[in-house]
Amino acid sequence: ETGVTQTPRHLVMGMTNKKSLKCEQHLGHNAMYWYKQSAKKPLELMFVYNFKEQTENNSVPSRFSPECPNSSHLFLHLHTLQPEDSALYLCASSPRRAGRGNTIYFGEGSWLTVV
Amino acid sequence: AQSVTQLGSHVSVSEGALVLLRCNYSSSVPPYLFWYVQYPNQGLQLLLKYTSAATLVKGINGFEAEFKKSETSFHLTKPSAHMSDAAEYFCAVSENDYKLSFGAGTTVTVRA
Numbered sequence: 283e284t285g286v287t288q289t290p291r292h293l294v295m296g297m298t299n300k301k302s303l304k305c306e307q308h309l310g311h312n313a314m315y316w317y318k319q320s321a322k323k324p325l326e327l328m329f330v331y332n333f334k335e336q337t338e339n340n341s342v343p344s345r346f347s348p349e350c351p352n353s354s355h356l357f358l359h360l361h362t363l364q365p366e367d368s369a370l371y372l373c374a375s376s377p378r379r380a381g382r383g384n385t386i387y388f389g390e391g392s393w394l395t396v397v
Numbered sequence: 398a399q400s401v402t403q404l405g406s407h408v409s410v411s412e413g414a415l416v417l418l419r420c421n422y423s424s425s426v427p428p429y430l431f432w433y434v435q436y437p438n439q440g441l442q443l444l445l446k447y448t449s450a451a452t453l454v455k456g457i458n459g460f461e462a463e464f465k466k467s468e469t470s471f472h473l474t475k476p477s478a479h480m481s482d483a484a485e486y487f488c489a490v491s492e493n494d495y496k497l498s499f500g501a502g503t504t505v506t507v508r509a
Binding site: 286288313323324325327330332337338372374376378382383384385386387388389390391 | 429431433438439440441442443446448487491492493494495496497499500501502
């Protein structure tokens with residue numbers, strides 16, 4: 283059981299669809315993240331939110347739109363995706379104490395298939 | 398900038414044998430280093446982390462890692478592999494108070 287819950291676990295969508303991935307953390311953390319994990323590629327950090335404010339966007343295409351309404355919830359809105367966007371999308375959270383060494387806690391991921 | 402390199406994308410060991418996963422880092426500041434494990438169809442779980450205290454770090458499930466500054470390494474070991482250790486393992490270095498840079502991962506298979 284993880285303190286970071288992602289839904290849905292599996293999603294199949296067409297290229298013209300609009301869907302959303304949801305993440306909720308029960309750990310009292312103030313930083314939340316979206317990562318993309320593709321086959322045979324290192325984990326890619328997509329977005330970082332700290333106290334609901336976006337602090338990092340790693341040149342992610344605009345067809346991915348994050349939303350962080352509060353420190354416990356994070357969404358990833360998806361529209362007009364491409365087949366190459368098929369991947370495992372991991373949500374994570376961490377405390378945001380000053381100094382390095384904060385542990386990042388991951389959810390179980392949402393498997394996305396774009397057809 | 399900080400980065401890690403994991404040597405070997407795939408390691409196969411016999412049950413009961415030593416598990417050794419190699420990680421070398423590059424960092425312009427004293428590094429904070431992590432090992433994560435990902436079991437099939439799951440997210441990443443922290444195994445252990447080094448934050449400049451003891452150089453030999455013990456983690457969960459019998460794993461440990463030793464920080465060697467002279468070799469810029471943080472290799473992960475377990476004396477005796479179990480079938481349940483079959484997973485993908487990621488080494489990571491902390492770039493700042495919120496960002497980790499991950500290696501490409503090493504897949505471990507355990508032979509009966």
